[in-house]
Amino acid sequence: MPANNGYKVIGTRPIRHDGVDKVTGRAIYGADTQLAGLLYGQVLRSPHAHARIKSIDTSKAVALPGVKAVLTGTDLPDAGDQIVDLGEGPARLKYLRDNVLATDKALYSGHPVAAVAATSVHVAEEALDLIEVEYEELEAVLDVREAMQEGAPQLHDDMTTQEFGEDTGRKSNLATHFEHRLGDADKAFAEADVVVEREFQTATVHQGYIEPHNATASWNADGQLTVWTSTQGSFTARAQVGAVLDMPISKIKVVPQEIGGGFGGKIPIYLEPVAALLSKASGQPVKMIMTRPAVFESTGPTPGSYIKIKMGADNSGKIVAADAYIAFESGAYPGGLVGAAAMCVFSCYDIPDGRIDCYDVVVNKPRSFAYRAPGSTQVAFATEHVVDLLAAQLGMEPLEIRLKNNATTGTRRIDGVVYPKMGCKEVLEAIRDSEHYQSSAPAGPNGGRGISVGYWFNVGLKSSCTASVNADGTVSLVEGSTDIGGTRTSVAMQFAETLGLQAEDVKPQVADTDSIGHTDVTGGSRVTYATGWAAYKAALDVQDQLCERAAQLWEVEAGQVEFDDGVFRSGDNELTFKELAGRLEETGGPVIGRATVDPDSGVGGSFAANIADVEVDPETGKVDILRFTVIQDAGRAIHPAYVEGQMQGGSVQGIGWALNEEYFYSGDGHLDNSSFLDYRIPTSLDLPMIETIIVEVPNPGHPYGVRGVGEANIAPPPAAIAAAIEDAVGVRPQELPMKPDRIVAALQAHEERAAQAAGG
């Protein structure tokens, strides 16, 4: 059924092209990869959070029957300590390489130190037990503020603090310090009628994708390497493998398999270079699949954080000043996500004067990587709390203060960026107008409601598409973006809309790095935006070529052929797309459209908001989500069901951050909850149906108005749930997760304060 939006395909809900394969189990994931002579690889990981590696003896493992190759960090090529350009950002090669296999130091419990390839997984595991590693244990530091202290155990002997292009020369775990300032925050705070300041902490949490990391590598005798892997970006995987192995990218082909979840965590490489070198050493292909504990212990979680927020408002409710101190763990290596947090911390509000002070700090945990709107959830939890406190002191409703201060077109953020057309106000108005908001808040003494809003910017980067017109009028569309959220279909729909086709007439496929032009990662909520734009341009290329073919048939000039709604016309002549596709043989043969894009303007961003109803059990501290609504600006919802799916998925993950999820370390830095039994993500039994409201404020920077929707939805849930808890029982935790014991402790402290007040 056509959508009521002026389009025929955009806004409809066709069945996804890869749906049948996935629901019938036929889709090929990394673990399904089978090759003749396949060996199985396993990784030995450090049991210590911080230790110097004094020696590694692999002789007994090498001698075990069935073992075909054994590697340590010193087997990785040493191309020196240089900055390598991975196309989407630089990386320090030593850090990239040492995170794959440690050389001099193990920097977190689970850090890979050696690897084995054998004829079976079991032989490989047995061989790991025979590898003897001599460690010199060192004191570990796991907390961001402790790591910043003078005298804290130093992870990297040579690391000094960088301050915006200047090496301070100060040896420290503090890798980077930067700040943003707008106007005169001190003066604005001095003139404010109300000022609130609070401190917050958030836990290290994992992306929690169901499919573990995997890689299969085949190193041919001619030096050509093929890697099959679960990745969010085959081209960035190729670039990283090339950098670690000191190989030209022309020698490497990465074949992206179907991906069972990534959320940012499958952009970095882990197993790929190891499988490659094991294959080179053994002369056979090698498959490696991480165990679940290894995924938790060794792959990128999102950073734990310490955040301090101060905001001031005048008596009318106008927020006049804001100040943020944000310290993020980056894990074992620098280069964390605090920069993104700085862009999001006050992004929902129009504030004239402010300051944002940011610190990127190494700790003895796995290297932090992106997790869905990286950095935004942490800071939204903090900022939204302080905004609610301002509202309370001013006698305003939470929604009222947000609508009075929402960011809008022309708002200059404190980091200097000026917003183009944005949908923050429309999202807040959608809260106000929703049936949920207008319904009664949960009845009973322990029920409450909260709202919140969050933001994530989109990125552009490079995408490529090719489109082959088939004689039956269908089109084979090849793209380089790995599909983690239904993007095959959302990209194909934009192609179909442009040429007046049905979504089902377009057959999308994700190609390997030898079969499509460079395409950057599936991340930054960019694929429906940028790869969709490439598909739109490829469709226009096809349209131009078919106009020329029609002109040949009708013996007119190409400029005399018009195309509209799937039909080519010139005078009385008329051919549908399908009819013309059937006549390509007589006009010069195949037609292939192609396009690349690298948009660096008009990329846009998306706001999301929540209404959360909860009930708190004051005896146990358990919080039940009674009703939950997510509202988000999609710009233009290409496939509304997939937009809703992203909104629901991000909400569920945000609820997990809010109530359950955390890395739980023992005192010596060992991760004690490295399984889904102990690392508690929400299940369907924990949640109500997540209600969705799509807001459409078209992005003027995209042909179809697209805004990426994959990420902003994870930002507001912890703040909305915290507000609802406060509404329910009068306490509002300032630390994530808001687990039962924290709620009980907060209630007890609240009661003690009340008793003292009554007694005093």
Next chain:
Amino acid sequence: MPVAWIPSLMQKLTAGQQQVEVEGATVREVVAALDARYPGFKERVLDGDRIKTEIAVAVDGEVVAAGLRAKVGPQSEVHFLPAISGGAS
């Protein structure tokens, strides 16, 4: 004339000035003009003939892929920002 926004941690170079009007039709020319007025500026933001890896340049609110070659209009704002490593998801 384009306006360059100077990061607070570099404002020692500009005697505390946050916004500076400079001539320039590209980022390269803007950086050169800033360095001529505030010696040392180029050294802070460039590594040889490239923008330092830890720094991103935004023109009119959008981080530019073309780096020093990026065009700057007469009314443009040029911002020097901490680089965000690629690939959020």
